[in-house]
Amino acid sequence: MSPLEALALLFLLGTGVLVVTLRNAIHAALALILNFLILAGLYVALDARFLGFIQIIVYAGAIVVLFLFVIMLLFAAQGEVGFDPLVRSKPLAALLALGVAGVLLSGLWGLRLAFTQDLKGGLPQALGPLLYGDWLFVLLAVGFLLMAATVVAVALVEPGKASRTQEAEKREEVVR
Amino acid sequence: MSYLLTSAFLFALGVYGVLTRRTAILVFLSIELMLNAANLSLVGFARAYGLDGQVAALMVIAIAAAEVAVGLGLIVAIFRHRESTAVDDLSELRG
Numbered sequence: 001m002s003p004l005e006a007l008a009l010l011f012l013l014g015t016g017v018l019v020v021t022l023r024n025a026i027h028a029a030l031a032l033i034l035n036f037l038i039l040a041g042l043y044v045a046l047d048a049r050f051l052g053f054i055q056i057i058v059y060a061g062a063i064v065v066l067f068l069f070v071i072m073l074l075f076a077a078q079g080e081v082g083f084d085p086l087v088r089s090k091p092l093a094a095l096l097a098l099g100v101a102g103v104l105l106s107g108l109w110g111l112r113l114a115f116t117q118d119l120k121g122g123l124p125q126a127l128g129p130l131l132y133g134d135w136l137f138v139l140l141a142v143g144f145l146l147m148a149a150t151v152v153a154v155a156l157v158e159p160g161k162a163s164r165t166q167e168a169e170k171r172e173e174v175v176r
Numbered sequence: 177m178s179y180l181l182t183s184a185f186l187f188a189l190g191v192y193g194v195l196t197r198r199t200a201i202l203v204f205l206s207i208e209l210m211l212n213a214a215n216l217s218l219v220g221f222a223r224a225y226g227l228d229g230q231v232a233a234l235m236v237i238a239i240a241a242a243e244v245a246v247g248l249g250l251i252v253a254i255f256r257h258r259e260s261t262a263v264d265d266l267s268e269l270r271g
Contacts, residue, residue, distance in 0.1 A: 001178050009178060009179070012182060012186065013182060016189040016190075017189060019189075019205055019209055020190070020196070020209070025202055029205060032205055032209070035209070036212065039215075042179070042216065042219075046179065046220065046222075046223060047222075047223065048219045048222065048230050048233070050230075051219060051233055051234060051237075054234065059208075059212070059240075062241070064208075066244060066248060067201065067205065067244070067248070070248045070251060070252065071201055074201075074251070074255050078199075089196070093192055093196045096191065097188040097191040097192035098188065100187065100188045101184050101185055101187070101188035104184035104188070105181065108181065108184065113177065113221075113224040114224060115223040115224050116224075117224060117225065117226050119222065119223065119226075119230070120227075126227055127227065127230060127231055130227055130228065130231050131231055134228070135228075138235060139235075142235055142239060142242075145238075146241065146242050148242075152249065153245040153246055153248075153249035156246070156249035156250060156253045157252050
């Protein structure tokens with residue numbers, strides 16, 4: 001492992017820590033963007049170039065910006081709100097997270113992997129035949145899921161619903 | 177191999193965030209962190225097992241986009257109803 005790779009992995013974990021500890025939600029979202037950009041660089045280093053650019057465009061460019069939009073829409077930048085039902089639970093949570101890390105590391109323990117596959121740089125030319133071959137039905141299912149999610153998101157925040165019930169109540173009062 | 181170890185620790189960081197954060201939006205940010213840790217391990221394993229791992233990571237990104245759309249829609253709808261996004265205020269099933 002080259003020193004540059006080690007530095008990138010260190011930065012990845014560092015920005016991850018920032019995401020879960022920063023008090024201001026906007027700062028946390030910006031740290032997440034930084035995390036995703038570093039991750040995209042790692043993907044390019046791991047012979048996954050197409051995925052790296054998709055990571056920048058879709059994740060850093062669309063998803064996190066959507067997060068920032070909602071944070072600013074709801075004035076939800078203040079992270080420490082509401083009451084704390086379980087006082088001083090952070091050490092417990094850290095212990096549990098370390099346990100999860102232990103379980104995952106035990107899965108990797110003793111694994112003898114040979115990183116010798118020819119990935120053809122992870123370019124779209126290499127991913128395309130797989131995407132439209134073995135993974136065709138998965139691709140169609142994911143497309144259907146995206147469509148359903150779009151419909152649900154629009155239906156959830158439909159502005160007419162609340163006002164319609166209020167109008168119905170008003171009409172009932174008038175009738176009465 | 178160091179990539180896989182890093183992905184395990186990144187996932188644990190996401191778990192810590194989900195457990196300690198009090199705002200629904202910040203819980204969502206931590207979930208995104210966990211999804212990306214899984215993606216990193218998929219891409220890491222792809223170097224040992226072939227390109228299928230990268231295609232799976234692509235699917236994970238698409239599903240994450242759908243999840244974010246629905247989740248943020250839910251948060252906006254709840255905020256309109258309750259004027260709050262703190263998860264501890266939403267501990268009862270009544271509307």
